[in-house]
Structure formats: C-alpha cells, structure tokens
Amino acid sequence: MAEPPPLPDFSQSVKLKYVKLGYRYLVNNFLVFLLVPVAVALTLEVMQNLNNPQDLIQLWSSxxxxxxxxxxxxxxxxxSVTFFVASRPRPVYLVDYALFKPPRSFRVSFGGFMEHARIVLAHEPKSVHFQMKILQRSGLGEETSIPPAMHFIPPRPTMKLAREEAEMVIFSAMDALFLKTGLKPKNVDILVLNCSLFSPTPSLTAMVINKYKMRSNIKSFNLSGMGCSAGLISVDLASDLLQRYPNSNAVVISTEILTPNSYLGKERAMLLPNCLFRMGGAAVLLSNRRSDRRRAKYRLSHLxxxxxxxDDKSYGCVSQEEDDEGHVGIKLNIDLMTIAGEALKSNITTIGPLVLPASEQLLFALSLIRRKFFNSKSKPYIPDFKQAFEHFCIHAGGRAVIDELQKSLRLTNEQVEASRMxxxxxxxxxxxxLWYELSYIESKGRMKRGDRVWQIAFGSGFKCNSAxxxxxxxxxxxAEGPWADCIDKYPVIIPEIIKV
Incomplete structure (x- = not known):
C-alpha cells in the first residue's frame, strides 16, 4: 500500500500568515466593526421616522x-471642559539631547588595556588572563574610551582628576545641548543629574549651576547610587515635576564618572566592570510648553x-564593596542575569497592557487561562512586542544582557542593532x-514620525525601568554628534571571540 503524501508545513504557510494578520486587524479594530453597523442602523431608523426636514424642525420646536x-x-x-483640561496630564516633550564624544586620545585598545593589566597585576597572572577572556567575548570594539586618570600606571583615582573628568563630560554635553536648542542657562527651570558612584560635595548639580551661572530659584536634584537605570529615573522625576509646574522645562544629565572607580584588586567578580565600563554622558531637554511642541523630537508616552x-538576592546582586585586601570595586554576582530576567518579567507585566494591541493582550489572557485551569505545564504565551514598537533601545550593559533580551522578546538582529553597535x-x-542607542537609530535615518521607541534599562538595587x-x-x-564620523561603517560584524 502506497504511503500517503506528507502533509504540508502549515507553520510556514503564506496563507496562515495572512490569517494571523487578519486576526490582529479584526481584534484591534473590534470596536469599530461593532459600532459601524449600530451607527448605520440608527441612522436608517431616524431617516425612516422623519419623512422630511419639516419633521426635524417640528421636533426641535416642541x-x-x-x-x-x-x-x-x-x-x-x-x-466639564475646564475640569477635563485641568485634570489630564500635561504632555512631556523631548525637545533634543546631546551626547559626550570622548577625544581620540582617550581611546583604549585591547592591546593597551591588556598591557596595563599585566603591569598593574604583575603578580596575578590568573586575573590578567580572566580579563583577557572577558574582553574577547565582551562585544566591545577597539575605540572605546577611558578617562586620563586610568591611562596612568598605576591608575590615579584622585578627587581632583575625578572632578576634571566630570567637568569635561558634563560641560561638553551641556554646551552641545545649549547650542542645538538655543536654550539659555538662565532659562532652565529644573535640573536633574544622575551619577551613581561619584557624589562629591558640593554636588555635581551645584557644579553645573556654578559653571553656567543659573538662576537662584532653579529646582535642582542630584541622584546617586541608583545604577545604570538612573537615566530613566531622572526622566521620571523630571516628568513628575513638569506635571506640577506648567510652562516649564527640565534638563536631565546622565553620566558615570570612572576615575575614582577603577578596581585594583584581583577579585574576579569585581574585575568585570573594569572590562566593560567606558566614558559617556548625555544631556536631555524636556519641556511641557506648547511652544516646544512643533520642534520636539519625541513625546513621552509611558514610564x-x-x-x-x-528580595535579598536582588538587592545584593550588584554592590560596591571592599575585597579582602581593602580594594573598593563593583561586585557583580553570578546570578545577575537570572535576577535581571525576573525584573524584566515584572516590568513587562506592567507595561504590556499599556502598549500592546488588543490582539496580543487577548492571546496572552487566553494563555494564562489555559495554564491556570487546563494545563499548568503548557508554555506561556510571550507577547509580540514588535507589534507595539518600531525601535528598541536595550541598555548596553554587556553582550549577555543584549543576547538574553533578544531571545526573551524574540527580537530580530536589526532591532537590537543599536544596542550592539x-x-x-x-x-x-x-x-x-540608551541615548547613544537612540542617536544611532536617528543617524541611520530610521526614525519616522509616529514611530514608537522602547527604552529598557537595568540597575543595581535591583531595578528594571522602561520608557x-x-x-x-x-x-x-x-551632521554632528558621536556617530557622525563613523555611522557609514556600521553595522559591523562582531565575532563571538575576538583575538587579543
């Protein structure tokens, strides 16, 4: 007896693709499909009861x-109109932003980094080899930069050099922001600055106010110790203040000063930051003014x-502490990625209903019902966030972070390109x-009107924040900016292991 012909692979069927698209269109526009027939029926009913225009005039006169x-x-x-206008939240616009671009003399090649490591850790060959393995798999290139204090052998983590780094990074970004937006320092209403590990007195916000001679009633805030996700925390704080104060603007500065935080010990978990962290800084202008609506680049939808x-494990997975020899550094625990995944799940649970189309929310709800009442071992449905966003900015904390989020959210290589590059x-x-990633997307000419961007950041504590x-x-x-002189050569192919 002849074998029956094999069934076609329905999962690859083009027709099935159109069925899925039809389902999404139907569910997402369900109310329209429901209301249109009702509106048509009511219109026909009114037209039947009113034989001529005189009937309508007679009804009004009665x-x-x-x-x-x-x-x-x-x-x-x-x-009612006044209450509606007064109670609705004020729109928060991102007018523009500027980024710090390190001078070429600050760049550190793999060879230079390893040469310094061999000299500083001459009696710890295992630690040197460990750093080389991290660099080979890190995803970093040869053009990243570290501050001048870390180019010395051994590094000089002095307060003076740390302040000089802070002034260079922050003032460069602020000068560029004032030039791009035409904003005068005297006209800044709110100033929020975040820097986790360097928190001197006077504060960094006081340093900015002194440099630009800002007015005495400016509302300034200096955030420290809040990790890599502090940039979005600063945006959230500025957004809340803009809800409180009408016709105002806010400048948000995000940076990390590396000079005082170079780890000189041999603890492996504390050597990782030396291999990954590099110089950078951003200055962002936010506004709730109607006059800034036309020139603004973005509007904040959700944060x-x-x-x-x-949770104790989450609290201690990233911490600044001393090793056995008294060297201070940032310790990254081995279960960091697991904890980051749990934080991301919690964040997605909150942001999903705000951004996902109805079709994805319905599938997710049906998946929960199936797991709850019918088959607890069935795989949960992971919403397709590609239906909600055109662009993704995942915190470039390391190659493993980007890989894990790409896998979890089922993103394409192009959608994580900005983070990898x-x-x-x-x-x-x-x-x-996150702002360097947003600038990459803009520099590639991919940002169109109406596009939605999802910024995802992780930080010590442990935190996961989304904007x-x-x-x-x-x-x-x-024509200018950190990517202007190199955007044409990106994206580049990043091998799994780079020879050092």
Missing amino acids: MQFTSLHILCSLFLIIY VRTHKGA TLHRFGNTSSSS VWKCCRTIKPA
Whole structure:
C-alpha cells in the first residue's frame, strides 16, 4: 500500500500568515466593526421616522427651553471642559539631547588595556588572563574610551582628576545641548543629574549651576547610587515635576564618572566592570510648553519602574564593596542575569497592557487561562512586542544582557542593532547608553514620525525601568554628534571571540 503524501508545513504557510494578520486587524479594530453597523442602523431608523426636514424642525420646536435651562447647560459644558483640561496630564516633550564624544586620545585598545593589566597585576597572572577572556567575548570594539586618570600606571583615582573628568563630560554635553536648542542657562527651570558612584560635595548639580551661572530659584536634584537605570529615573522625576509646574522645562544629565572607580584588586567578580565600563554622558531637554511642541523630537508616552529590592538576592546582586585586601570595586554576582530576567518579567507585566494591541493582550489572557485551569505545564504565551514598537533601545550593559533580551522578546538582529553597535563603539556607558542607542537609530535615518521607541534599562538595587517615546517628526541624520564620523561603517560584524 502506497504511503500517503506528507502533509504540508502549515507553520510556514503564506496563507496562515495572512490569517494571523487578519486576526490582529479584526481584534484591534473590534470596536469599530461593532459600532459601524449600530451607527448605520440608527441612522436608517431616524431617516425612516422623519419623512422630511419639516419633521426635524417640528421636533426641535416642541422642546421647551427656558433661559435658565440654557444657562445651566452652558455652565455644565464649560465646567466639564475646564475640569477635563485641568485634570489630564500635561504632555512631556523631548525637545533634543546631546551626547559626550570622548577625544581620540582617550581611546583604549585591547592591546593597551591588556598591557596595563599585566603591569598593574604583575603578580596575578590568573586575573590578567580572566580579563583577557572577558574582553574577547565582551562585544566591545577597539575605540572605546577611558578617562586620563586610568591611562596612568598605576591608575590615579584622585578627587581632583575625578572632578576634571566630570567637568569635561558634563560641560561638553551641556554646551552641545545649549547650542542645538538655543536654550539659555538662565532659562532652565529644573535640573536633574544622575551619577551613581561619584557624589562629591558640593554636588555635581551645584557644579553645573556654578559653571553656567543659573538662576537662584532653579529646582535642582542630584541622584546617586541608583545604577545604570538612573537615566530613566531622572526622566521620571523630571516628568513628575513638569506635571506640577506648567510652562516649564527640565534638563536631565546622565553620566558615570570612572576615575575614582577603577578596581585594583584581583577579585574576579569585581574585575568585570573594569572590562566593560567606558566614558559617556548625555544631556536631555524636556519641556511641557506648547511652544516646544512643533520642534520636539519625541513625546513621552509611558514610564514604568520596577524595583525588586525587597528580595535579598536582588538587592545584593550588584554592590560596591571592599575585597579582602581593602580594594573598593563593583561586585557583580553570578546570578545577575537570572535576577535581571525576573525584573524584566515584572516590568513587562506592567507595561504590556499599556502598549500592546488588543490582539496580543487577548492571546496572552487566553494563555494564562489555559495554564491556570487546563494545563499548568503548557508554555506561556510571550507577547509580540514588535507589534507595539518600531525601535528598541536595550541598555548596553554587556553582550549577555543584549543576547538574553533578544531571545526573551524574540527580537530580530536589526532591532537590537543599536544596542550592539553602541556597546561595540562606546562600551557600557551606564545610564547614558540608551541615548547613544537612540542617536544611532536617528543617524541611520530610521526614525519616522509616529514611530514608537522602547527604552529598557537595568540597575543595581535591583531595578528594571522602561520608557516609551513617540516620535513627533521624521528625524534626519545629524551632521554632528558621536556617530557622525563613523555611522557609514556600521553595522559591523562582531565575532563571538575576538583575538587579543
């Protein structure tokens, strides 16, 4: 007996693809499909009952309205409109932003980095070999930069050099922001600055106010110790303040000062940051003014913060501490990626209903019901966030972070390209990395009006924060900026292991 012909692979069927697209269109526009027939039926019913225009005039004349009725109705309408306008949140616009681009003399090649490591850790060959293995698999390129103090042998983590690095990074970004936006320092209403590991007195915000001679009633905030996700925390704080103060603007500065944080010991978990963290900084102008609406690049749609600090493992997975020999450094625990995954799940659970189309929310709900009542071992449905966003900016904390999020969110290589290329060109610049990634997308000419951007950042504590921006206008590639002189050669192929 002849064998029956094999069944076609329905999962690869083109027709099945159109069925899925049809399902999404139907569910996402369900209310429209429901209301249109109802509206048509009501219109036909009215037309049948009213034989001519005279019937409509007669119906209006039959209604008895006194002056009191009209006055009360007008008062109710005006009150309702006023209450609606006053109670709705003020829009927060991202007018523009500027990034710090390190001078070429600050760049550190793999060879130079390893030569310094061999000299500084001459009696610890295992530690040197460990750093070489990390660099080979890090995803960083040969053009990342470290501050001058770390080019010395041994490094000089002095307060003076740390302040000089802070002034160079922050003032360069601020000068560029003032030039791009035309904003005068005296006109800045709110100033928020985040830098996790360097928190001197006077504060860094005081340093900025002194440099630019800002006015005495400026509202300034200096955030420290909040990790790589502090950039979005600063945006959240500035957004809340802009809800409180109408017709105002806010400048947000995100950076990490590396000079005082070079680890000189041999603890492997504390050597990792030496291999990954590099110089970077961003200055962002936010506004709630109507006059800034036309020139703004983005509008803030959602900002969701998730904090897992109540859990002891999450709290201690990234910490600044001393090793057995008294050297201070940042320790990254081995279960960091697991904890980051749990934080991401919590964050997605909150942001999903805000951004996902109805079709994805329905599939996710049906998956939960199936797992709860029918088959607890069935795989949960992972929503397709590609339906909600055109662009993704994943914190360039390291190659493993980007790989894990790409796998979890089922993103394409192009959708994580900005994160990988930022890590390759600039390294892990901590809280400012998201802005280098956004600049990469703009420099490639991919940002169009109406596009939605999802920024995802992780930080010590442990935190996972998300911001959703909507593009207000098509953005042309800038003639200046950190990517201007090298964007044409990107993307580059990054091998799994780079020979050092």
